[in-house]
Every structure is written in structure tokens, then in C-alpha cells.
Amino acid sequence: MATFFGEVLSVYSRAVEEDDEDLDDENEDEQIHRAIEEKREVHIAWCPEVAQSLEGKLQCSELIIAVGTNAAGFLSAYVLNTESWDAVGHASLWNERSRGSSRQSIAPLPGEPACLFYRHRDNPAVLVCQSTCYIAEDQLFQWTEKVFGCLQKRGLSVMVLSDSPVAEYKTPDYLYGSAVPFLRSLKSSASKSQALCPALEQPNILTGLPAAVLSHCQVHQIPAVLYQCYTDVISPDSITMETYKPALLCLSKLVKLEPCLSADVLRKFAIITEAQSNLYT
Amino acid sequence: MNWNADCEPGLILIHRFMYSSPELRLAVLQIRTPIIQTKSKKFCKLMVSWIKASGFSRTVLLSSSHAYQRDDQQLLGTPLRYLQTPSMQKVTGDRLKEMEWREMETVSTFPGVTDSEQRLYIPGGGATKGLFTDSCAEDIPLVVVLIFCSEGDNIPDAFTLLNHLNTWLHLVDAPAQMQPKWRIPASWRLLFGSGIPPALF
Numbered sequence: 001m002a003t004f005f006g007e008v009l010s011v012y013s014r015a016v017e018e019d020d021e022d023l024d025d026e027n028e029d030e031q032i033h034r035a036i037e038e039k040r041e042v043h044i045a046w047c048p049e050v051a052q053s054l055e056g057k058l059q060c061s062e063l064i065i066a067v068g069t070n071a072a073g074f075l076s077a078y079v080l081n082t083e084s085w086d087a088v089g090h091a092s093l094w095n096e097r098s099r100g101s102s103r104q105s106i107a108p109l110p111g112e113p114a115c116l117f118y119r120h121r122d123n124p125a126v127l128v129c130q131s132t133c134y135i136a137e138d139q140l141f142q143w144t145e146k147v148f149g150c151l152q153k154r155g156l157s158v159m160v161l162s163d164s165p166v167a168e169y170k171t172p173d174y175l176y177g178s179a180v181p182f183l184r185s186l187k188s189s190a191s192k193s194q195a196l197c198p199a200l201e202q203p204n205i206l207t208g209l210p211a212a213v214l215s216h217c218q219v220h221q222i223p224a225v226l227y228q229c230y231t232d233v234i235s236p237d238s239i240t241m242e243t244y245k246p247a248l249l250c251l252s253k254l255v256k257l258e259p260c261l262s263a264d265v266l267r268k269f270a271i272i273t274e275a276q277s278n279l280y281t
Numbered sequence: 282m283n284w285n286a287d288c289e290p291g292l293i294l295i296h297r298f299m300y301s302s303p304e305l306r307l308a309v310l311q312i313r314t315p316i317i318q319t320k321s322k323k324f325c326k327l328m329v330s331w332i333k334a335s336g337f338s339r340t341v342l343l344s345s346s347h348a349y350q351r352d353d354q355q356l357l358g359t360p361l362r363y364l365q366t367p368s369m370q371k372v373t374g375d376r377l378k379e380m381e382w383r384e385m386e387t388v389s390t391f392p393g394v395t396d397s398e399q400r401l402y403i404p405g406g407g408a409t410k411g412l413f414t415d416s417c418a419e420d421i422p423l424v425v426v427l428i429f430c431s432e433g434d435n436i437p438d439a440f441t442l443l444n445h446l447n448t449w450l451h452l453v454d455a456p457a458q459m460q461p462k463w464r465i466p467a468s469w470r471l472l473f474g475s476g477i478p479p480a481l482f
Contacts, residue, residue, distance in 0.1 A: 033319065138317045170471040174478045186293055202467035215295040 039094055042135075042142040044150065046089035050119070057152040061125040062254055067209045068163025070229060072130040074241040075161070078258045079248070080128065084121045091115035091143065095136040126254050127151075131209055140212035148216060157191070158217055158224035159251070161244050162210040166230040170204050181231035181243045188214060191223035196246045200228060294468075305452060308337070316408050325411035329419050339372055340423040341450070342412055343442060347405035348429040355386055360429040360438075361445050362386075364401075364413055369422040377424070380449060385427065403427070434472055436465075 046054060066072045079085070090108060098113055108114035113133035120126045135143055166180050184200040187193070200206075206214065210226055217224035227247040231240040248257055296314040301307065316324045332340055348360065362385040363377055378384075387399035403410045409425060416423040426446055430438040444460050447453055455461040 037319070138319065169475070171475050172471065174476045188293055203470050205468075214293060218293055218295050 040136070040139060042091060042093045042139050042146055044089060044091050044146050046117075046150070047087070050088045054150060058127070058150050059125060059155075060127045060151045061155050061157065062251065063127045063129065063151065063156060063158045064161070064248075064251075064255070065129045065131065065158065065209070065213060066161045067131045069132055069236045070163045070231065070240045071161035071244060072132045073236045074244040075128060075130055077238075077241060078245070079255055080118055080130075081258055082256070085118045085128070086121055087116060088119045088127075089117040091117075091131075091147070093133070093135065093139055093143075095134065095139060097134040097136070120255075123254060135209055140209060143209065144212050144216040148220070148222075153220065153222060156222055157193075158213065158222060159247065160210050160213050160224065160226040161247060162206075162208075162226060162228045163240070164228050164230050165234070166232045168204075169230045171201070177232065181229055181233075181240045183243050183247065184228050184230065186214065186226045186228070188217040188222065188224040190217070190221045191225050193223070193225055193250065195225065196250060197227065200226075307452065308335075321408050321411055325408055325415045328408075328412060329415040329421060332416070332421055332423075333419060338422065339369060340416070340421065341446065342409065342423060342425045343446065344403070344406050344409040344425055344427040345430050345435075345438065345442075346403045346409075346427055348431045350404040351429055352386070352388060355429070359383060361442070362427050362429075364425040364427075366413070366417045366421060366423045368420045369424055372422050373424075377449070382449075385425070436469055436472070 050058065064075070066075045092108075093115075108116065115129065115131040115133055115135070118128040118130070120128075129147070166175065169175065169184075183197040184204075185195040185197050186200045186206065187195060205211075206226070206228065210228065214224055214226055216222070225247075227244060229240060229243045231237075231243070233240055245257065248255055294313070296312075298311045298313070300309040300311070302309075346362075361383065363382050364385045365373065365377065385401070385403070388402045389396045390398040390400045401410060401413070406427065409427065413423065413425050426442065428438050428442045428445075440460075440463060443463060447455065447461060453461040453463075
């Protein structure tokens with residue numbers, strides 16, 4: 001779509017797909033559909049000790065979900081860097097953009113886009129989820145149903161940290177570069193917590209996993225807060241990661257933040273991005 | 282849900298919202314996102330059984346279709362069309378025809394070969410056709426009111442569709458020969474992106 005000034009905006013079509021429901025109930029078609037559906041199914045694999053206790057539901061008071069490389073990197077650097085966190089499970093799924101994470105039984109390799117769950121050793125009621133893999137639209141509902149299906153709803157509250165490019169942020173004023181990165185929040189109606197940053201303004205729209213999680217929490221009356229970080233850097237960087245710091249300060253009783261960023265952890269991310277961008281080397 | 286909900290700052294609005302007005306005896310279901318294609322059939326089935334269970338006396342489905350796929354006869358005159366199920370026909374009779382509303386034309390299944398086989402075709406309408414055909418089968422009084430529109434700024438199309446509906450249902454009072462004043466939802470702002478740099482001028 002072109003604006004008044006002629007620049008071309010990448011606006012997604014709001015028209016809905018061609019209706020293709022002339023698909024007859026032929027057996028062959030149905031078999032193919034079933035096979036595709038099976039292939040695209042989301043599996044949640046827990047480690048044996050958690051799986052054992054799953055017969056009831058997992059007692060969890062705080063679920064922290066980080067979506068995107070910066071949000072996940074923030075948790076790796078500031079929270080999960082201590083010895084007191086155990087990897088307890090992962091979600092495996094297959095779609096066009098995340099082909100690697102479909103191995104159900106094997107945990108993803110380090111550095112591979114994935115969706116991982118961690119639990120605090122001393123306080124098992126805190127569950128952390130790092131999601132860096134792409135989850136397709138048709139898999140989001142499944143993901144939320146399956147993950148929240150494992151958790152006790154009573155006493156649960158959810159926090160979502162999510163990355164977003166600043167180009168997707170809409171504001172009537174022109175956004176100066178110096179203001180970026182910044183944080184915006186959105187709460188489900190059941191959440192009573194005081195937000196630490198301005199609320200996300202209309203007409204901004206959330207998509208993907210953060211939207212799916214928040215919708216699930218809104219429908220099931222689970223208190224949830226989202227902190228969305230708008231950044232102008234594509235690759236993981238420490239300034240963007242630091243933006244999330246205030247969000248976790250309110251959970252300081254449950255989650256201890258590392259006071260200073262570990263250079264080792266940052267270096268790991270830097271190596272990954274360097275390898276991908278060799279345009280000028 | 283409050284009618285003004287979308288103007289409250291910080292309030293979360295999700296993919297479906299139900300509004301109701303006891304004075305108007307009206308319920309509005311807003312479907313804000315497209316339906317995942319493989320789930321469309323299931324969605325229609327669930328919607329139709331919900332409409333049936335709720336016992337609405339009549340249901341109006343507001344929708345749209347691609348303007349660029351109109352055939353020659355559809356290009357002439359108004360971009361607004363309607364479709365009604367047989368059981369709606371029993372309730373309203375020829376009321377819509379008397380108001381000079383135009384029924385959605387069928388198109389030939391094999392254009393250019395034979396015109397003997399006609400079918401209902403709503404390109405870009407998503408679940409509209411499925412909901413309509415399921416409602417026909419389930420004997421639900423339902424009217425589809427749709428507008429042909431193009432990609433881009435569809436705010437004028439939305440007003441046209443709403444004013445058109447209001448001439449039939451009189452949901453909002455309007456002075457004679459005038460259109461009612463509608464309140465624009467906050468989500469319609471900044472359709473073409475953020476503000477422009479002031480240094481430009």
C-alpha cells in the first residue's frame with residue numbers, strides 16, 4: 001500500500017483467503033488433510049520427573065514466557081544464568097519456518113531456534129519459557145491449549161516478554177530514534193498488577209504467540225501481563241535486552257536478576273548473529 | 282461488553298467480542314480475525330449450532346467480497362448485495378426486494394463453456410459462504426449483507442454497509458434523508474502508519 005507521500009508500506013491484506021471449501025469429503029483428501037494436521041501438531045515434552053508429577057497438574061504460580069531473541073536472551077543473561085535453573089521440557093513442532101524443532105524426544109541443540117521450559121530448583125512454582133522458534137498461526141491455539149493444559153489454573157499468573165520491530169509501532173507523533181527501544185504493556189482483565197510502563201495504545205495490534213497467550217488468559221480469566229519491547233535492532237543486543245529489566249523487578253521476590261550482564265552470555269549471541277551476517281566481511 | 286470498550290486505554294480486545302443491547306434486543310458478535318482455512322468448516326458448524334441454540338429470531342451476517350472479481354452484471358449499479366436463507370424468506374417475505382436491495386448473483390461454474398450450472402461465489406468472503414449454506418441446511422433465518430470492496434482503506438465501505446443495514450433495521454435513529462453519525466473505533470486510526478517527521482516541512 002502506498003501512502004500520501006508515496007512510500008510503500010508492507011500492509012498485510014485484510015481480505016480473507018479465497019474460499020476453498022469446495023473440498024469434497026473424498027477419502028484421499030481427508031487422508032492428506034489428516035497427515036498434514038498430524039505433521040503440524042505441537043508436542044510438549046517434559047523431563048521424566050515433571051512428567052510424573054503431571055498426573056495432577058503442574059503447580060505453578062508464575063509463568064514467564066519470553067518470545068523472540070532479545071526477550072529470550074534477556075532471560076538467559078539475567079535470570080537463567082545462575083545454576084539454580086533446570087531445563088524441564090520443550091515444545092516441538094514443525095512448520096515451513098521451523099523445520100528443526102520437530103524431533104519430539106530429543107531436546108533442541110544449543111543455539112537452535114526452539115521453545116524451552118525451565119524451572120527454578122528451589123522454587124518450582126516459577127516456570128520460564130523461552131521461545132525463539134516461529135510458531136505458525138494454526139499452531140498457536142494448540143500451543144496455548146497444550147501448555148496451559150499442563151498447568152494448574154488456580155493461583156497462576158502469567159508474564160509475557162516479547163520483541164517487536166519498532167516499524168510495527170503506530171503512533172500519531174513521529175518517533176525519534178533516541179526513544180527506541182521502549183516498553184509497552186497490556187494486561188488481561190483479571191490482572192490486578194500495576195504496570196511499570198505505559199499501556200500499549202490503540203490502534204496497535206499484537207500478533208503471534210504473545211497474542212495467543214494473552215487471548216487464552218483473557219478468555220480463561222488468568223491474570224496476565226505482556227511487556228512488548230519495540231526495538232530498531234534486528235539482532236540480539238544488550239540495550240534492547242536491558243529494556244526488559246523493570247518488568248522483572250516486580251517479581252524480585254521470586255526471580256533473582258543478575259546485577260550485571262554476563263559478557264559470556266552476550267558473546268554467545270553475538271557469535272550467532274555474526275555468522276549469519278557476513279555481508280561486509 | 283461495553284459498547285465503548287475499544288476506546289478505553291490499556292484495555293485488551295481479543296479476536297472475538299460479543300456485545301449486547303437489551304433495549305434494542307440485539308446481540309453483536311465481532312469477528313476480528315480471519316479463520317484458519319482448515320478450521321473453516323468446523324467454525325461454520327459451531328457458529329450455526331450456537332445460533333440455533335441461542336434461539337435468535339433472525340441473524341444478519343455482514344461481510345464483503347473482492348470488488349475485482351465482479352462479473353459484467355455485478356459491475357453495474359450498487360456494490361451492495363444480500364442473500365437470504367429460505368427460512369428468512371418466511372420471516373421477512375419480499376421486504377428486502379421491495380426496498381430495492383439486490384440479491385447476490387450466482388456465477389456459472391464453467392464460464393464460457395456452459396451457463397446451465399450456476400453456483401454461489403463469494404471470493405474473499407472467508408467463511409461467509411459456508412455460514413450461509415450451513416444456515417440454509419439447518420433452517421436458520423439468516424441474511425448475508427455484503428459489499429464489494431477493494432484492498433486499502435475500507436472505512437467508507439464500512440459506513441456504506443452500515444448505513445445500508447440501518448435503512449432496513451433502523452438500529453440508530455437518523456434525521457430524514459440524513460445518515461446517522463457513527464462513532465469511529467480507535468483501531469481505525471493511523472491506517473497508513475505512524476506520524477510523519479516534522480522536519481519534512
